[in-house]
Amino acid sequence: MDISQKITEDLVAAGIGFVTTVPCKQLAGVIDAVERHPALHHVPSNKEDEGMGLCAGAWLGGTKPCIIMQNTALGVTINSLATLIQFYRMPLPMLISYRGELGEPIACQVEMAVHTKALLAQLHIPAYHFHHQADVEELPRILDYTFMCSKPVAVLTDATFWGGY
């Protein structure tokens, strides 16, 4: 199965019904698969903090949410993560393209890549780094873990994982 399709099926198998996305080239396949999956309500966001508000609302309404975004936007979500998702203790799987890692052609992406894990650590957000394609096998357990502990949990997916740019 195509990796984007596998990730999407894992989201559905975890009981997720609401997905919001802000595009990244690396995530294009997943976003496309999410849009086409009949079990997922896909609402594109204009900005990642807005997306976290949508996810919080979906969770309050009884639907498990997921946000798909790029790591460069982590900075704009810090207040939402701390004062909404964490303060009210809500689960939120964050599937994140980890731009600025090995193979990255755009220097500016590295500027946020060097802060990505540090910011997640500072926020006490569990973070998993998918580097090899086989790492995706852990996704179902990461999703179960997220809803078990009611925390935001980050899955960083780098260029090597996606097979280059």
Next chain:
Amino acid sequence: MIRYDVLKEIAPILRPHLVVCNIGIPSQELHAIDDQPTNFYMLGTMGLASSIGLGLALAQDKTVIAIDGDGSVLTNLGTLPTIANNVADNYILLIVDNGSYGSTGDQPTYAGRKTSLAKMAEAAGCEHVVECAAEDTGRVLAEAIEARRMTVIVSKCESGNRKMPVITMDPVVIRDRFMKAVAG
């Protein structure tokens, strides 16, 4: 009329419905006027009331009223196209537009100057946008609930706040009782 007067007048209309209320003094005022398990009070995260309300409306069938402010909508303007393009007929966005950042000292917002949030909502693609005087908010809100179609209401009121105690309820308690009310 200031925001407090508007909230006091519409409280009986809000009571049977799910309400997501904006950060700061608006939540403090609503909490003091008519605390209900169906009220979700935002204790932080300026700007996201309309997004939380939309996500909630899309996830279940009960009527959702998001009470937002002009300053908060201005901080999350991307919400208007998202609302317009993801129609939930159980969703009402009530923007209490007093032309000022009420919780931070009544500094003027651009909505109190040249900017029309009603026109911005229309330009974003929202199909039912009603701008009204503060005195008419109850009637307009009741009509929107009755019509059961997604509506953005911009209620133009005066700047000002009532002195209210902060909400000391634990956020997890607010969230838990709200989710039970949603599911009930």
